[in-house]
Amino acid sequence: MLVMVPLLLPFDPSTAHGLVQNSVSQGRVRSYYGRHSGPWWRRYRARLRRKGAVAMAHRRVFLAPKLPQFKATRPPSATLSTNLPIGWNGETTGDSTEMRFRTGTVSGSVPGEAMLAVVAQSRPTPGYLTRREERRMLAGTAVADLRRIVIDKMITAGGWVVNDYQRDMAGCRVFVVTAQTPGDPRSPEKSWNFYFTELNGRIYSLTTNTPRQFSDRMAADAEKFISSLHTARN
DSSP states (O other), X not given: OTTHHHHHSOSSHHHHHHHHHHHHHXXXXXXXXXXXXXXXXXXHHHHHHHHHHHHHHHHHSOOOSOOGGGOSSSOHHHHTTTTOOTTOEEEOOSOTTEEEEEEOXXXXXXXXXXXXXXXXXXXXXXXXXXXXXXXXXXTTEEHHHHHHXXXXXXXXXXXXXXXXXXXXXXXXXXXXXXXXXXXXXXXXXEEEEEEEEEETTEEEEEEEEEEGGGHXXXXXXXXXXXXXXXXXXX
């Protein structure tokens, strides 16, 4: 037996080291995958199924059919006259889900256009979402879906998205997407801002465009307009 023992031992020290390292790595893999029990994995899969069902429900819900504050018999511009920045005039359209504005109608005001529209109905945020997942949603709608609305519009207009971020206006979250369209012989290069915010159970989008040299002033007017809407609601 003393003769057979050396024959059983590895001659190459690296081979022995590899055997020990392999056994250690396998132990780590087993400990990693054995960290969670069977009930934990069942709860985890159930959570993924709930998230998938919520996502499908968001895609299937139709957009809100009306702007409630425009149902009054008086003109829409009169309904929002106290909230409009200087130089903004409301224009009546045949579509009851949107309100258009012409800006720059008085001396010294910012030239451009603006449109307020309903894009979705707000829903309660599911309680099982993490803090990070909640930041990626606005009133129950994924901000990626809101960004897609802007991307589709820019594709149609021949422009591109520049940036997106979130801000607080009058104590409420607002998702902002900035974009740009090139100029041509008939119109100058324009800056676009898209503001998404929740109001009275609906998600609204305020879209503005103006020549680039007026972009900062237009953004300031748009933020004042959104803040006034939330202030009036409160």
